[in-house]
Amino acid sequence: MNFKEKIISRIKEKGSAVCVGLDVEPGKLPEILKNEKDPVLKFNKEIIEATKEFTAAYKPNLAFYEQFGTKGFGYFEKTLEYIGGEALKIADAKRGDIGNTSKKYAQAFFETFDCDAITLSPYMGEDSVTPFLDREDKGVFILALTSNKGSYDFQMQKMADGRFLYEFVIEKINSWNIKKNCGMVVGATHPQMFEGIRKLAPDLPYLIPGIGAQGGDLENTVKYGFVKNDVLALVNSSRGIIFASNGPDFAERAAEEAKKLRDQINNFI
Amino acid sequence: MNFKEKIISRIKEKGSAVCVGLDVEPGKLPEILKNEKDPVLKFNKEIIEATKEFTAAYKPNLAFYEQFGTKGFGYFEKTLEYIGGEALKIADAKRGDIGNTSKKYAQAFFETFDCDAITLSPYMGEDSVTPFLDREDKGVFILALTSNKGSYDFQMQKMADGRFLYEFVIEKINSWNIKKNCGMVVGATHPQMFEGIRKLAPDLPYLIPGIGAQGGDLENTVKYGFVKNDVLALVNSSRGIIFASNGPDFAERAAEEAKKLRDQINNFI
Numbered sequence: 001m002n003f004k005e006k007i008i009s010r011i012k013e014k015g016s017a018v019c020v021g022l023d024v025e026p027g028k029l030p031e032i033l034k035n036e037k038d039p040v041l042k043f044n045k046e047i048i049e050a051t052k053e054f055t056a057a058y059k060p061n062l063a064f065y066e067q068f069g070t071k072g073f074g075y076f077e078k079t080l081e082y083i084g085g086e087a088l089k090i091a092d093a094k095r096g097d098i099g100n101t102s103k104k105y106a107q108a109f110f111e112t113f114d115c116d117a118i119t120l121s122p123y124m125g126e127d128s129v130t131p132f133l134d135r136e137d138k139g140v141f142i143l144a145l146t147s148n149k150g151s152y153d154f155q156m157q158k159m160a161d162g163r164f165l166y167e168f169v170i171e172k173i174n175s176w177n178i179k180k181n182c183g184m185v186v187g188a189t190h191p192q193m194f195e196g197i198r199k200l201a202p203d204l205p206y207l208i209p210g211i212g213a214q215g216g217d218l219e220n221t222v223k224y225g226f227v228k229n230d231v232l233a234l235v236n237s238s239r240g241i242i243f244a245s246n247g248p249d250f251a252e253r254a255a256e257e258a259k260k261l262r263d264q265i266n267n268f269i
Numbered sequence: 270m271n272f273k274e275k276i277i278s279r280i281k282e283k284g285s286a287v288c289v290g291l292d293v294e295p296g297k298l299p300e301i302l303k304n305e306k307d308p309v310l311k312f313n314k315e316i317i318e319a320t321k322e323f324t325a326a327y328k329p330n331l332a333f334y335e336q337f338g339t340k341g342f343g344y345f346e347k348t349l350e351y352i353g354g355e356a357l358k359i360a361d362a363k364r365g366d367i368g369n370t371s372k373k374y375a376q377a378f379f380e381t382f383d384c385d386a387i388t389l390s391p392y393m394g395e396d397s398v399t400p401f402l403d404r405e406d407k408g409v410f411i412l413a414l415t416s417n418k419g420s421y422d423f424q425m426q427k428m429a430d431g432r433f434l435y436e437f438v439i440e441k442i443n444s445w446n447i448k449k450n451c452g453m454v455v456g457a458t459h460p461q462m463f464e465g466i467r468k469l470a471p472d473l474p475y476l477i478p479g480i481g482a483q484g485g486d487l488e489n490t491v492k493y494g495f496v497k498n499d500v501l502a503l504v505n506s507s508r509g510i511i512f513a514s515n516g517p518d519f520a521e522r523a524a525e526e527a528k529k530l531r532d533q534i535n536n537f538i
Contacts, residue, residue: 023370026333063366064372070342077339096390097363098417098483101292101332108335121365121390123412125419143392148367150394153441154434160427165434172422210464 003139003181021238050251057088147187147210188216194224212240222268272408272450290507326357340463415480416456457485463493491537
């Protein structure tokens, strides 16, 4: 099964296009976990158990693990174990380097850590991406149009042919998608661009951040970002779900928020 | 001391603009280390000890550590310890994410791992870079024009105003350089661009990969990339130095290659 089919079938099976961002911050952990041996791990474990019913994918962002140094990579590894086969495992790592180096990153995330997908930055071009495309069952989400303010600095600058840089990037992603294992990142904070983007990339799965804390527009994201027959997009929420409460009910509240997002998306479809 | 001053003084003090890339590959380690408890660590330790006299900076690329999983971050941490205060420690990580996430990466590399500098990818724009610029003594090298073939895919595409994308990126880097802690990555495989690039960024330190295995042009790199009064560039070589020999003389041969590169650069200055 190629990565595109894997996403579609996982979303169907779960009845959910929700991706939960596991961006753990030590300062925001519930009081009740403070005396645990490893509050971070206990937190992730409880969040995953509570939300897995409503969730097609989990997306730990590596920054939140690297902040702890070597120990943090242990947290990352263990967190992937907790997810197990329950949902897709997306390493939000935004890597990308020259060919022989990207090959090592691919080995790290697809073999050593056994993630299903990774996010990549496109700036270094084709040979920084292709080492991640060997296996049809492992996918990449390449940054196209991100959810942050900085997306205006380069991505939304016009090229000589009149297109935006991100449109140029999307064209390249299409050309790299031979094994149906490419996807792209498009932020929900740009809903006015979604209709045009879907026309440029009818075949690519989206990973959509920017819902929740970043203030993205869910209705238009779903209306224009999703494709009609197969749901070909994962909508990520991190802080809005995992830090819904920092009381003893943190896991239940996270589950409620994940369920709510799932239902909102399904209503808009 | 700001990062720019730190680079200049370190290069002066060492009489060398050499940066050694510590991109360790298990398959290329010398036979003689095979029975060591940790061949990777032993290798890095010996390479650092042998080359430190000729070296202004070391640049471990994170991919080569992440390939080992959690254990690899232990290698990275230990390798930084071996370098100690002998040379600048540059984390070649090519990170970059939305503001609150970049902040965590900055914490990871500047506080937890205590590196002097990190490489960043610019694609996500200003708020993905500024969290790394808080401390004037810690620097960033932002990808401008990289050494690989993929640099033609986006970096060397023309923008609406007639400039290349990388020129546009350089203009932004200049505007972020308020605390004199920004630098940029320019590949030695584009020596014909160096004269123009130095005019665009007279004040920015360069990190220059592409010498050695990638076939860059050292003479023109130094002629056009370096500035006259202060040496404001680090020339990186990875494989060409650390894997000069895989025999029992691997450390001596690495030292010879580092010394040779130092002398070649100094002759061209």
